[in-house]
Amino acid sequence: MYLQFRDEVEAAVASALESLDLPTDDLGIEDPPEGVDAVLASSAAFRLAGEVGAAPPEVAGQIADEIDAGEYDLLAAALAQGPYVNFLPSEAYYEATVESAQSPEFGRLEPTGESVVVEHTSANPTGPVHVGRARNPIVGDAVARVLDFAGNEVERHYYVNDAGRQMAVFTWAYETFDEDDLPDPERDKPDYDLVRYYRKGNEVLEEGDPDEVEDAEAEIQAIMQGLEEGDEETYDRVQEVVDTVLGGMRETLSRLPAEFDEFVKETRFLRDGSADDVVERLKALDQAVYEEEAWQLELDEFDIENNFVFLRSDGTTLYTTRDIAHHEWKFENFDRAITVIGEDHQLTFEQLRRTLELLGHDTDRLDQLFYSWVNLPGGEGMSTRAGTGIDLDDLLDEAIDRAREEVETRMDDRIRDDDLTDDDVERIARQVGIGAVRYDIVAKQPTKAITFEWDRALDFEAQSAPYVQYVHARCCGILEEAGIDPSEASASLGEFDASLLETDAERELVEVVARFPAVIEEAAADLEPHVVATYTREFAETFNAFYRECPVLADDVDDDLREARLALVAASKHAVGNALGVLGVAAPRSM
Template identity: 70%
Template sequence: MSVSRTACDGRGFVTHLLPAAKARRMFLQLRAEVEDALANALTTLDLPAEDLGIEEPPEDVDAVLASSVAFRLAGEVGTAPPNVAGDIADAIDADDLTYVSDVTTQGPYVNFLPSEAYFAETLQSVTEDGFGRLPDRDTSVVVEHTSANPTGPVHVGRARNPIIGDAVARVLDYAGYDVDRHYYVNDAGRQIAVFTWAYETFDEADLPEPERESPEYEMVRYYRKGNTVLEDGDPDEVEDVEAEIQSILQGLEDGDEETYERVAEVVDTVLGGMQTTLGRLPAEFDEFVKETRFMRNGDTDDLVDRLKELDCAVYEEDAWQLDLSDFEKNLVFLRSDGTSLYTTRDLAHHEWKFENYDRAVTVLGEDHKLQADQLDAALGLLGNDTDQLRQVFYSWVNLPEGGMSTREGTGIDLDDLLDEAIDRAREEVESRLDDRTRGDLDADDIDRIARQVGIGAVRYDIVSKQPTKGITFEWDRALDFEAQSAPYVQYVHARCCGILGDVEADIPEEPALGPLSEPEERDLLRELARFPAVIEAAADDLTPHTVATYTRDLAETFNAFYRECPVLDADDETRAARLALVDGTRTTIANALDALGVEAPTSM
């Protein structure tokens, strides 16, 4: 992690380093060059150049980029695709290109082969600490994620949110955005009123022992007991309780300071505990934005007034609502008792985001999809540019026997999962101690590795999958340390560190490409060169899992190099060049894992 921290510190000077920063992104440079050359060739041939058909060829092809455009133009030209491909290749003079050495055809495909300059500049750029970071875009983006109701311990069912959200924020940061992470705190909902009443009512002596000595575990006992009373209590009692809950909600709505203080005590206490758990992932936030903020400052009232003015605003059954044509269901924004709803406040919240940021991303469970779409539509009607707002949806993690619920106390606590992960990782480390050939580990090392590997495995397991796919939680699957997991990738980083450990001083400042002619060396360079483009695509599409896929591919490519190419025992020139390659792999793995929020151990 230290590597990327250094890179982070250097960001402020990015504008002064433009030439160097430019050279860091060889693949993107090459792609731009290819796009340009291809478009010119097509224009010269009097062919349409809208769709260039540029793609990455399969592994057994030497080209770095290719075009399948000849397929589509064949009909227009009136000849077979391979002939069209030949004409296109002939129309491009590779001598005019820097990073392309040759343009060839293979059947209908036009292939672009990388030049020595491409490899040489890649080798140079990968050893720079900030490799993979794109230039500052001068664009701020707020990533809102997690935003779980502060009612109790964070459980695994919702653990996907902080892990995906934090990775999205990190990837955007790498891609050059100015990122803030927000947790939107629901401190005005009914369940918080229930919680506040329960906390003020029950005696701790009547509650079960907490599962952990931590605020949210102690507090959730009141919440669960409160819900039990509401469900099973005798009707008269429940009626009184409902009146109390109503008065708390009304107090918040009226901006009553005392009510706010009562609720805040509960919310802040629980949230503090949840923050500690989330911090273990780690998922940290720049700001916790409370829902009541937009009630207390008048924004929600102003918003309601503006909503009433909209053409689609209707007053039906004593409640104000929006009749949104694209939705079956009306969006109620003011209850018949005059109070606002969650979505009403969220509208005010989002307008506040738009005022303070250029873009906004929200990570939400799939159960919020309709609500998010209605929010989007309403924001548009209020005159906001909703193109700035994007959501990442994920589906819940369920147990084989069903869903997880804080209220019912069903589910696996995230703390338990992380503890178990660390315990199992520790067993793995200890079981391997006897076989080690390098670097004895002391107790602190074992602690560190167990934590990095255990938590890394949990994070990676979640962040490496497409969020929309459902996950059924199983211990052994979540805590698999073998191939295609975080430890597999982390191990490559540790290997690089192992090789470089005693010879750091021998890594050349300006490495020579000449000695690197083995296919495994060239494959590794090609793979390393892709990293900035991977970051760019992951940020554009908000798909951090593609970065995880990349780390696996890179680890595999390095392992092939490791098998075939001895580093420390090679002749001086080869050794120096390979050290640079190992150094570049170390940096790239560290940065790619950092973009995912997974630590990169220096030894394992």
């Protein structure tokens, strides 16, 4: 209803401005000022004061006088207050919101017909996923979920770097060293098993006997050349390593969860000839030069000092060259391409964008979402090559352990039901622990570096994942106590009269529920899933106020009001549950 209400407000302001013979290019629709009892406001009076020749409050009064709220279904009043025109919703707004939010799919927007590919994570398959890179799959998966909920056809892709030097080093090391040369693996997982070879190989290349290093480098170069030439035997050798390590990484990512529709290997673009085609077209550009034994593009016309190197003197392409072919493939198959990637790649992606423009592509279809790093207290470094840092598996295990301990100590009825079984405790520990990690990371603006802190993430009382998750569990508990299956609440509720929801606490909760589709719209438009997290915190506070002030199942609540409040609880469950789902955070039925 919020989106429809906004449409009515926009129509009302535009009509009023036309009546006053004033421009309608900027209606100034926004949230009302702090403390104002309204759903939306217009600040157009600020912009128009000079044109009208009157102070903003006077202009706001003129605009409000021109609006007849009776012409609209959801608008009750347009009131001037200072320089703003504030818009109050009608009774129909509240009633229709509660009714529409009975749908389990509440908040999902109408199909846009647009296909979107979201590429994220894409960590090199050289070993276990590290905490320092954990922001990529968490933010990337949340972006994909937001876009899907906003009505887009979304595919999630992982771009696998299986053609670069790192994989050649890995393949050489895997074929060279014996198990006896290596330490025991840290976990019984394929990525932990094979990363030992990679670390051993780098150790030898950096510190080994010069003759041994010379022989190794010759073999590494031969592997890279074999991939470039499409040699099947070389490809199979490399893929044995790539697929094994990637399998272990996928197990870890599935715990978040971060699932993928396709793992796109960069060797695809070597094997099908598209990388070679890119090279020939780049060579033909006026900006192409051969300098320092490499083919490069000069991009100074775009104020980029660093040239874009696309072909080595030995005839091998670079990752960036193959990524041009990759993006051309994206443009052929999707309406829009989004890449979630670390902030240290900003220059590379600007070079990519400008190169695609020189090749004649519309780069308005291309978006990048850059993120900063996740640090742990103490600033531990993250290096697969050196074998230092904290693995994501370790972080998730620790999260579950800490959540389990927290749940087990909260034995009072408010937090934990005494009938919970050990399996229930384990389920809740996983949902809360992993949810805490994911929520704490996705709740921050991606461009801001963050330090992950356990006390904040797992605080049941503060604005964290457990705080919001418990609101969903509380909604489910109320419905269950009323004999309603929370998973089928919309079908199990009796008739209700939403007009009975008259208190401030009830109305405020309905207003927050109503805003959820608009939050999805905003998050999708700006690629900012953190605004959904902000919404869930506001939602939790508003629901808790309702819970304190408006008993649902108390003996002194009459039947009609009871049914109306149960309907509001069901609506709340759908809104907060779907918001958590968009963030990739579990919505527990009990805690």
